[in-house]
Amino acid sequence: MTTKQQNTGSLHAISLSGGKDSTAMVLLMIERGMPIDCVISADTGMEFPEMYAHLKKLDDHLFRERGIHITTLRHPRGFEWLMFEEKKQKPRSLENRARLGITPYGNGWPGIRVRWCTGELKTHLINKEVNRLKQEKNAIHYVGIAADEAWRCKNDRYPLVEWGITEAQALRICYDRGFDFGGLYEIYHRASCWCCPFQRMDELRKLRQHHPELWTRLMELDNRARQQFGPGPLGQFKSNWSVARLEERFAGEERASGT
DSSP: OOHHHHHHTSOEEEEOOSSHHHHHHHHHHHHTTOOOSEEEEEOOSOOOHHHHHHHHHHHHHHHHHHSOOEEEEOOSSOHHHHHHTOBOOOHHHHHHHHHHTOOSBOOOSOOSSOOHHHIIIIIHHHHHHHHHHHHHHOOEEEEOOOGGGGGGOOSSBOHHHHHTOOHHHHHHHHHHTTOOGGGHHHHOSOOOOTTOTTSOHHHHHHHHHHOHHHHHHHHHHHHHHHHHHTTSTTTOSBTTBOHHHHHHHHHHHHHHHTO
């Protein structure tokens, strides 16, 4: 237990996504001398390589300044196991799949109604650990939500909202301190998982252009999903779009533009 924890009677726990807002919060909390006892992050296994490099750099900074490392949580099986191999248990789900002729294994591509990726790989892991710390250590939980998304706040602490710092300002704070995310925010609107089916069409176009190795992996995942689940929602990357069709579309656009 740290001296500051002893003085306040609470453990100070930060949730870190790794994006601009939570990173800016960590950097400012360090600079302003605020107590930090643990920083918790969930690794989906599907982050951009640049994001992993960023998290390593932030972890080094945190250790230099406060003598602690980021605590990284991971699902014991991971994204691909959840997508293709997890056995469905609920009778209703099994009945529906049998009626549709779909395998009882795997969740398929995440959908608007069932975003199992966020739940299983991020939210559930973070919430479980934070709730444990609140119960056992009387933890105060800090979350990196910017002032222009204050409507998302609940019952935790939101330093960026308290300080009136917007998303744009949070990114500038990171840049000014040498944390540039390997250029991710110069390319993409958000630096979330590279395989996310909720990405905008232009984000996917950029993924193909700037991260061709990840685009190839995305096509492989989609081909496997369509083979396993068929053309329905579980096997379709986006509504009316497989990754193979997107490849045809983007390649056609390049040919038409002469690039």
